[in-house]
Amino acid sequence: MTTPEPPKAPWQDLLNGHLSQNSSSEFTLTTVAYDANKKRHVPRARVCGFRGFFPSPQLHPSAIDALKAQGDGLNPDVYESDMISFTTDVRMEKVGQIQPGSSESDAGNEVEMVFWLKDVGSQWRIKGVAFVIGDQDGGGVEDEAREGIQRGLRVRSEDGREKWTWERQVTTYFANHTPILRGSFKSPSPGHPKSQAPQDPSLKPGQEVEDLHDPTARKNFRVVVVRPQEVERLDLSDYKNPARWTWALTDDGKQPERWEEAELWP
Ligand SMILES: Cc1cc2nc3c(=O)[nH]c(=O)nc-3n(C[C@H](O)[C@H](O)[C@H](O)COP(=O)(O)O)c2cc1C
Numbered sequence: 641m642t643t644p645e646p647p648k649a650p651w652q653d654l655l656n657g658h659l660s661q662n663s664s665s666e667f668t669l670t671t672v673a674y675d676a677n678k679k680r681h682v683p684r685a686r687v688c689g690f691r692g693f694f695p696s697p698q699l700h701p702s703a704i705d706a707l708k709a710q711g712d713g714l715n716p717d718v719y720e721s722d723m724i725s726f727t728t729d730v731r732m733e734k735v736g737q738i739q740p741g742s743s744e745s746d747a748g749n750e751v752e753m754v755f756w757l758k759d760v761g762s763q764w765r766i767k768g769v770a771f772v773i774g775d776q777d778g779g780g781v782e783d784e785a786r787e788g789i790q791r792g793l794r795v796r797s798e799d800g801r802e803k804w805t806w807e808r809q810v811t812t813y814f815a816n817h818t819p820i821l822r823g824s825f826k827s828p829s830p831g832h833p834k835s836q837a838p839q840d841p842s843l844k845p846g847q848e849v850e851d852l853h854d855p856t857a858r859k860n861f862r863v864v865v866v867r868p869q870e871v872e873r874l875d876l877s878d879y880k881n882p883a884r885w886t887w888a889l890t891d892d893g894k895q896p897e898r899w900e901e902a903e904l905w906p
Pocket of ligand 1: 666684685686687688689690709726728729732733734735829831
């Protein structure tokens, strides 16, 4: 028996519309970690930049040019989803907190993201599970993350499905960064003391990377995909009449998953 595809989320078009109307699209990402003694769970938060619903980042024309010129090309338009994507550096702490068994601090891949979209007066809170992909060496952790993401994908067209690859998808996200941002993935290790010079001479600040397969930058580059399970919108666009809605993905193990909507007192 094949697993049914996930239902289209009823909140996605609204959030997408808000993100395109708002002048910024950053969010706060909270992960769970262990404290230094590995005894207690502790929250960790930081700002990250929205990179579209996986696997469809809004591609800059220069990214498309680079993908074509360097022989990677684009994945066929096979999948769509309600999963939120952003990019990161494997050397940053959030990756260790999300990935199973990858560090002393991983405490599960549950995350919460918060957008305050001021221009449209809405706060969006998204609870879900996060998956990190982009390890060029592959392996069990990479496979598990791909499977987790696969469960949130819907097939929009069978056309070219056999040509779609994870590797090209991660390269597409990398190509969508400017050369200087691509270069940040071969800067000295984020969070390490500046007093310690990096041992690897290829790690330097301020480098520009044109090569989409630059070995050092690609070793560190990752795409994170969050599969939402509970979404909440707080509408403060009219302060006299605030409103709040939630959508929760229900799965009783018998019927296919579905989104349940409720309006709440704000
Ligand atoms: C506006 C803004 C956007 C950012 N976007 C990202 C991003 O997309 N990905 C990322 O890993 N870090 C991003 N950062 C940096 C993070 O906030 C954070 O400093 C870094 O990821 C290290 O966090 P960690 O050690 O908890 O992993 C951004 C910071 C700001 C202020």
